[in-house]
Amino acid sequence: MTGSAARNLPGSPPTGPQLVKPKAVLELKNVAISYMVRAGELKVVPNVSLTLHEGEALGLVGESGCGKSTLAYAIMRYLGGAGRLAGGHILFEGRDMGKMSEAELRSIRGSRMAMVYQDPMSSLNPVIPVGRQLMEVPMVHSGAGEVEAKERALTMLREVKLPDPETLFDRYPHQLSGGQQQRVVIAMALMAEPSLLVMDEPTTGLDVTVEAAVLDLVATLRRKHNTAIVFISHNLGTVVRICDRIGVMYAGELVEEGPIAEVFRDPSHPYTRGLLNAIPSLNADKRNRPLSSIPGQVPPILARPKGCVFAPRCIYVEPGRCTTRPIDTVLYGETGLHRVKCVRTRELPRHARAVAANGNEAAPATASAELVLSVGGLEKAYHQSPGVFGGGGYEVHAVDGIDLSAGRGTTLAIVGESGCGKSTFAKVLTGIEQATGGTVQLSGAEIGRTPVEARSAATKRAIQMVFQNPDSTLNPSHSIGYVLSRAIRKLRGIGGRQARAETEALLKTVNLPEEFASRKPRQLSGGQKQRVAIARALAGEPELILADEPVSALDVSVQAAIINLLVEIQQKRGATLLFISHDLSVVRYLADHVAVMYLGKVMEFGSVAEVFSPPYHPYTEALMSAVPIADPEVKRERIILEGAIPSPTERPKGCPFATRCQRKVGAICDEQTPPERRTSSGHRIACHIPLEDLKAAEHFAF
Amino acid sequence: MTATTTPRRHAGFLARTWARLRLLKESPIGMVGAFLVLFWIAVAILAPWISPHDPNESNMDALVDPSPSAVNWLGTDNQGRDILSRIIWGSRTVLGVAPVAVIIAYAIGCFLGLLAGYYRGWVDQLINRIADIILSFPAIILYIIVIMRLGPSAFNIVMAVVFIASPQIVRIVRGMTLELREQDYVAAAKMRGESALYIMLAEILPNARGPLIVDACLRMGYTTITIGVLGFLGLGLPPPDPDWGGMVKDTYAMMSIAPLMSLFPAMAISSLVVGFSLLADGIREISLRD
Numbered sequence: 003m004t005g006s007a008a009r010n011l012p013g014s015p016p017t018g019p020q021l022v023k024p025k026a027v028l029e030l031k032n033v034a035i036s037y038m039v040r041a042g043e044l045k046v047v048p049n050v051s052l053t054l055h056e057g058e059a060l061g062l063v064g065e066s067g068c069g070k071s072t073l074a075y076a077i078m079r080y081l082g083g084a085g086r087l088a089g090g091h092i093l094f095e096g097r098d099m100g101k102m103s104e105a106e107l108r109s110i111r112g113s114r115m116a117m118v119y120q121d122p123m124s125s126l127n128p129v130i131p132v133g134r135q136l137m138e139v140p141m142v143h144s145g146a147g148e149v150e151a152k153e154r155a156l157t158m159l160r161e162v163k164l165p166d167p168e169t170l171f172d173r174y175p176h177q178l179s180g181g182q183q184q185r186v187v188i189a190m191a192l193m194a195e196p197s198l199l200v201m202d203e204p205t206t207g208l209d210v211t212v213e214a215a216v217l218d219l220v221a222t223l224r225r226k227h228n229t230a231i232v233f234i235s236h237n238l239g240t241v242v243r244i245c246d247r248i249g250v251m252y253a254g255e256l257v258e259e260g261p262i263a264e265v266f267r268d269p270s271h272p273y274t275r276g277l278l279n280a281i282p283s284l285n286a287d288k289r290n291r292p293l294s295s296i297p298g299q300v301p302p303i304l305a306r307p308k309g310c311v312f313a314p315r316c317i318y319v320e321p322g323r324c325t326t327r328p329i330d331t332v333l334y335g336e337t338g339l340h341r342v343k344c345v346r347t348r349e350l351p352r353h354a355r356a357v358a359a360n361g362n363e364a365a366p367a368t369a370s371a372e373l374v375l376s377v378g379g380l381e382k383a384y385h386q387s388p389g390v391f392g393g394g395g396y397e398v399h400a401v402d403g404i405d406l407s408a409g410r411g412t413t414l415a416i417v418g419e420s421g422c423g424k425s426t427f428a429k430v431l432t433g434i435e436q437a438t439g440g441t442v443q444l445s446g447a448e449i450g451r452t453p454v455e456a457r458s459a460a461t462k463r464a465i466q467m468v469f470q471n472p473d474s475t476l477n478p479s480h481s482i483g484y485v486l487s488r489a490i491r492k493l494r495g496i497g498g499r500q501a502r503a504e505t506e507a508l509l510k511t512v513n514l515p516e517e518f519a520s521r522k523p524r525q526l527s528g529g530q531k532q533r534v535a536i537a538r539a540l541a542g543e544p545e546l547i548l549a550d551e552p553v554s555a556l557d558v559s560v561q562a563a564i565i566n567l568l569v570e571i572q573q574k575r576g577a578t579l580l581f582i583s584h585d586l587s588v589v590r591y592l593a594d595h596v597a598v599m600y601l602g603k604v605m606e607f608g609s610v611a612e613v614f615s616p617p618y619h620p621y622t623e624a625l626m627s628a629v630p631i632a633d634p635e636v637k638r639e640r641i642i643l644e645g646a647i648p649s650p651t652e653r654p655k656g657c658p659f660a661t662r663c664q665r666k667v668g669a670i671c672d673e674q675t676p677p678e679r680r681t682s683s684g685h686r687i688a689c690h691i692p693l694e695d696l697k698a699a700e701h702f703a704f
Numbered sequence: 705m706t707a708t709t710t711p712r713r714h715a716g717f718l719a720r721t722w723a724r725l726r727l728l729k730e731s732p733i734g735m736v737g738a739f740l741v742l743f744w745i746a747v748a749i750l751a752p753w754i755s756p757h758d759p760n761e762s763n764m765d766a767l768v769d770p771s772p773s774a775v776n777w778l779g780t781d782n783q784g785r786d787i788l789s790r791i792i793w794g795s796r797t798v799l800g801v802a803p804v805a806v807i808i809a810y811a812i813g814c815f816l817g818l819l820a821g822y823y824r825g826w827v828d829q830l831i832n833r834i835a836d837i838i839l840s841f842p843a844i845i846l847y848i849i850v851i852m853r854l855g856p857s858a859f860n861i862v863m864a865v866v867f868i869a870s871p872q873i874v875r876i877v878r879g880m881t882l883e884l885r886e887q888d889y890v891a892a893a894k895m896r897g898e899s900a901l902y903i904m905l906a907e908i909l910p911n912a913r914g915p916l917i918v919d920a921c922l923r924m925g926y927t928t929i930t931i932g933v934l935g936f937l938g939l940g941l942p943p944p945d946p947d948w949g950g951m952v953k954d955t956y957a958m959m960s961i962a963p964l965m966s967l968f969p970a971m972a973i974s975s976l977v978v979g980f981s982l983l984a985d986g987i988r989e990i991s992l993r994d
Contacts, residue, residue: 040730432895454894462897469888477889479910492896538892 024055027095027197027230028077034089035069035076044303045088046072047254051331056197059224059231061241061262063277064251065557067300070234073251074200077232078117079107095197113143116191120203122183125190126175132186133159133171139193158189162219165645179646181212185219192223199224200232205240209419210584211643214628217243218642236557238281239630242266247339250274253300253311256331260340263634269353270334270342272316278353280562281632282591287610288569293591295563299527310344318346374445374545374578375414375431376407381439382426398651400426402602403440408595410545413572413579415593415610417586417625421647423602424582428548431580432467433457445545463493466539470551472531476523482509482534483519486541493542508537512567529560536567543575550582565592586629590614598622601648601658608685617696619687620665626702639700657690665691727990734986740979744972748795757786759793760944770962778968782955787965790946791972797940797947798976801858802927805865806920812866813873814916818904820874821881828878835871843868847930851939858941861934865927876919880912887911914991918984925980932973948973 035047047069054060062070075081077092079099092099094115099107111117119125127135136155140146146154152171159167162185175183184204191199201220205213221244224231233244241248242262249259250273258271269275276296298315307313309325316324323345334342344350382401401423408414416424429435431442433454442450449461469475476485486505491497496504506516512533523531532552539547549568553561565588572579583589589596589610596613598606598621606619613622627641643662654660660671667690676688687693728734747754756777757763766773766780773779778787820831838846847864854860884890885908893907934940935949943950948969955965 432891434891434894454897455900457897459897462895465895467892467895469891471888475888475892477887477893477907477911479913480906489892489896492898535892542896 024057026053026093027056027058028054028232029093030077030090031093032090033073033076033087033092035072035081036086036088037081037084038086039084041304043088045254046085046303047076049090050254050256051090052249052256052259054198054230054232057224057228057230058247059233059245061245061248062232062234062251063236063238063241063248065300065559066236067253068251069254070251071202072254074117074202074232074234077198077200078111078115080111080117109143112139112196113194114196115198115200116194116196118184118187118191118199118201118204120206122180122187123175125187126183128175131172131174132178133173136186136190136193139190143194154193155189158193159186161192161223162186162189163215164189179212181208181216181646184208184216188216188220188223192227192229195227196229198230198232200234202234203236204233206235206237209647210586211419211624211628212646213240214630214640215642217630218640220244237630238277238558238632242632242634243630250277253306254303255311255343256341257312257343258341260335261337264335264337264340266632266634268335268340270340270347270350271312271344272318272350273312275353276315276559278632280558282562282565282587287591292566292569293562295561295566296559297563299529299560318350320346372410373407374410375580376443377440378405378443379403379440380405380427380430380437380442380450382423382430382435383438396651399602399653401430401437402653404597404599404602404604406597406604406607408546408578408580410578411572411576412594413581413592415581415583415589415596416599417583417589417596418599419584419625419647421601421649422599424599425550426602427599428467428550428580428582431465431546431548433465459493463542464545465548466542466544466546467548467550468532468535468539468552470554472528472535472555475535476526476531478523480522481519482521482523482526485534485538486519489538489541504541508540511540511571512537527560528556529564532556532560532564533567536564536571540571540575544577546578546580547572548580548582551584552581553588554583554585561588568592586626598625601653603658603688604686605659605689606685606687608681609683612681612683612685615701616699617687617693618699619689619696620663620691621659623699623702624662624664627700629702638702657688667691728986731986731989733982734989737979737982737984737986740975741983744795744976744979745799747792748799751792751796755789755792757789759785759789759946761785770965772964779962779964781951781965782958787951787968790951791948791969794946794948794951794969794972795976797858797945798928798931798973801861801865801931802924805862805927806869806923808862809866809869809873809923810916810920813870814877814909816870817874817877818881818908821878822885822900822904822908824882831874832878835874838868838871839875843930844933847934848937848939851934856934856939856942861931861940864934865930869923869927873919873923876915877912880915881908884908884911918988918991921980921984921987925977925984928973928977928980 030050030052033047033050034045037044037046050073052060062073064070072085075085076087079092087100094110102110126132133152133155136158137148137151140151140154156167156171159170164170164182164185170178175186178186205216208216217240223229231244233241235241245262247260248262248265249256250271251257252273258265258269258274265274266278269278273296276294279294280296282293296315301307301311301314307325309327310316310329313319313324319325329343329345331341331343332347334340334347380401381399381403384398384400386396386398404427406414416427418424426435430437430450433449433452436453437450440450441448444461444464447461449457454462483505486508487501490501490504505519509516509518514530514533526534553564556564568579569592571577581589581592593610596608596610597604598613598619600621606613606622618626624641624643627638631638641664643664645662648654648661654672656670656672656674657663657676660666663671670690676690678686678688679693680686681693687696689696728738762784763780763786764784766776766784770780776786776788778791781787781790816831820828846868850864850867851860854863890903890907893903931940931947932949932952935947936953938953940947940950951969952966955962958965
């Protein structure tokens with residue numbers, strides 16, 4: 003450690019007194035982890051060394067299957083029956099965890115080190131009130147009495163900013179929202195003031211506004227308690243918010259590690275560069291620059307290459323030097339804190355950051371384009387019929403009067419958090435659900451109330467969909483070739499040899515080799531499955547492609563490739579794309595028009611340039627400020643929304659956003675439906691605040 | 705890498721099934737089960753050639769000493785008939801009736817279960833209520849009522865088993881259908897205009913097969929027991945044709961003098977039942993691996 007000077011980097015939050023040499027909380031020395039499986043021993047992590055000091059936060063990033071979680075579990079010494087520490091040492095507060103007994107490990111876990119998982123429900127006991135669960139921590143680990151434990155539990159609940167801790171204390175986990183559950187889990191982890199907190203994708207399942215609040219909370223608590231954190235995430239933006247150091251993992255190896263600002267300013271491993279480039283950012287949009295993806299995929303453990311593990315996907319690979327023997331970790335940069343596992347580090351061209359590509363501001367694709375889709379006052383209500391005993395009997399408005407339209411060959415993005423009705427809207431378009439009010443016209447024909455079974459062949463052909471979850475989008479029993487040829491036959495009435503030729507053409511369109519026709523979905527990776535799903539949607543040469551979060555389940559490197567594919571297909575075929583997403587940077591990149599939805603209503607609608615610059619609807623503003631930006635140099639004011647999204651059964655009477663709005667004017671918001679304020683160009687905002695006042699907002703760059 | 709991704713384009717259905725079955729080698733329990741089941745299938749097929757005696761022929765001399773001998777390897781029963789031959793021929797009853805009954809029960813159970821789970825609403829209500837009514841009777845009493853009403857015969861045993869097993873299968877298939885119908889690939893099939901029948905049979909049913917195969921194996925075991933019990937209650941095949949349950953019934957009165965007479969057929973029943981359940985365990989084990 004060269005001292006404290008290097009630690010005062012921009013972007014790294016102050017970490018206590020810098021004059022004394024910080025104490026190492028966790029040291030991994032040549033740690034190797036393997037799993038015993040039928041085929042033998044799998045060396046999941048061959049050799050990782052790193053040190054974490056008191057109060058430091060280290061982010062671990064990388065694609066799925068790179069060993070991030072395995073490493074986290076190894077740190078907790080909690081690898082399950084099949085996993086074991088195959089080599090090296092894990093020192094926690096100077097003691098070798100490999101030599102500790104089960105009893106010692108138990109007393110450390112939960113008191114000196116704690117873990118927060120992705121799914122809060124799996125860490126909370128569903129039959130015990132949350133307060134009781136919190137009380138157990140001091141009672142078990144420090145022998146506190148009931149009264150003292152309760153006092154401490156309440157203090158902790160207050161500290162994680164949960165509203166009304168006294169009431170919440172007696173609630174059961176299922177009575178809390180996802181964000182509240184995760185706060186309780188964090189409270190529980192911090193109860194015993196651990197010196198190390200391991201967080202495995204703690205915000206992945208949360209909505210972006212809730213995520214922002216949880217991340218802020220973690221950052222605050224970390225500073226207050228001086229807790230060291232290992233923060234695992236696939237989202238570089240969240241890592242930037244929390245961490246002062248970052249470790250990039252690839253195929254079980256730590257390929258680059260260093261202070262976060264330095265790694266982002268000067269990423270030296272080609273894999274890190276690939277990850278950073280794959281994020282849509284900084285004014286890039288589909289018209290001026292395709293996203294760069296990392297071709298190929300993480301090699302299976304048994305097929306890892308001999309030399310550099312990244313060599314097969316690396317654009318800078320030099321056969322021989324990179325591919326013959328294991329790569330050493332070398333120091334890089336001036337600080338002596340930045341380590342890289344690459345032999346060509348010093349020869350690589352300096353990483354060019356993606357800069358705003360000239361002021362080519364999104365001119366929305368020909369505004370006069372003929373409308374393919376026009377939606378007027380669309381409503382979808384679900385009726386809950388009264389039960390046998392007369393209870394219940396209410397209506398839930400999932401979609402509550404929305405007006406939208408999309409021109410031929412353009413992309414309309416629908417943005418909103420879970421429960422905003424965006425997926426219900428898509429279901430009505432597909433005919434799987436029927437509208438209960440309003441109109442939906444596809445090229446002039448009304449389809450809102452026609453179930454898919456009753457739609458004409460031409461209509462079915464005209465609307466196709468790409469789904470969110472790659473694992474449920476393809477029937478595991480059918481081969482890819484069958485899936486595609488069946489779609490071609492049903493939608494276009496082509497069979498036999500011609501269908502086979504078409505299938506091959508479709509596979510080529512989505513950049514998959516012909517041999518894939520004989521594969522089953524389980525032989526494909528997530529990104530490949532999504533490609534097949536896109537090919538299937540294209541089989542009928544549709545006019546309108548609905549894409550419901552098509553990339554949200556994919557790694558960022560794969561995500562870029564799929565988005566490029568969608569853009570390319572749209573440009574080539576002139577199809578209209580309805581893109582549903584919660585990821586604003588992707589929307590910014592891909593869309594021509596954007597609709598922001600909240601509780602079944604459209605809060606803001608306009609061209610992408612209009613929606614992404616002031617005036618913003620207060621909700622849009624909150625969403626934008628909440629998006630974690632993968633750039634330590636971007637500092638922005640964050641608007642933290644309090645409370646959770648109201649359930650659709652208890653919809654507010656006035657503006658749906660009134661209960662959480664940061665710009666709430668007063669009683670008028672609760673009581674009156676906000677007027678729709680329009681500009682001459684068609685930009686609409688549903689808010690009581692005049693547009694002039696909304697214009698004063700900060701401009702959020704992406 | 706290429707080794708794992710070799711295209712298996714022309715691998716036929718039989719070849720794939722065989723490849724699947726070969727996985728069973730990795731489950732010792734499954735292998736034991738498969739061996740027991742295949743053993744009895746072979747016995748049933750080869751009965752005319754391997755049976756040492758006519759199963760219905762009484763050997764009056766043997767009545768004096770029914771215990772196993774060089775002529776009657778497993779001894780003779782209360783009427784002097786060769787027990788080994790009767791067990792061998794009796795395997796035909798069980799292995800003829802049980803699979804037929806289970807297959808028919810599955811055909812009906814799957815169909816109704818798919819309808820109930822796919823359409824939900826009143827179709828589901830109707831099918832479920834009927835299944836509930838049948839399931840609310842103790843199974844054995846139902847068997848007795850059904851067979852007494854129809855009269856004992858192989859066909860009627862099949863009918864009885866189908867009547868009682870299919871509601872249970874309806875329940876399983878309905879549950880799985882409710883879950884699978886929400887999969888995105890079902891929505892995709894609807895969007896390309898597939899008929900409800902196609903969706904049920906080609907999109908939903910194949911993905912329910914894992915648990916159903918395991919259940920079918922177990923159910924073969926239960927049915928074997930049922931057939932034994934019916935035989936024991938005198939509701940099996942009409943005499944003199946051999947049937948394992950009937951053999952126990954004919955001889956259990958002599959339990960204290962000649963216990964082997966009922967022990968051997970009882971062992972035949974249990975070995976086949978155990979065979980089926982071990983096979984089910986084996987299949988479950990290998991299906992969990994992938």
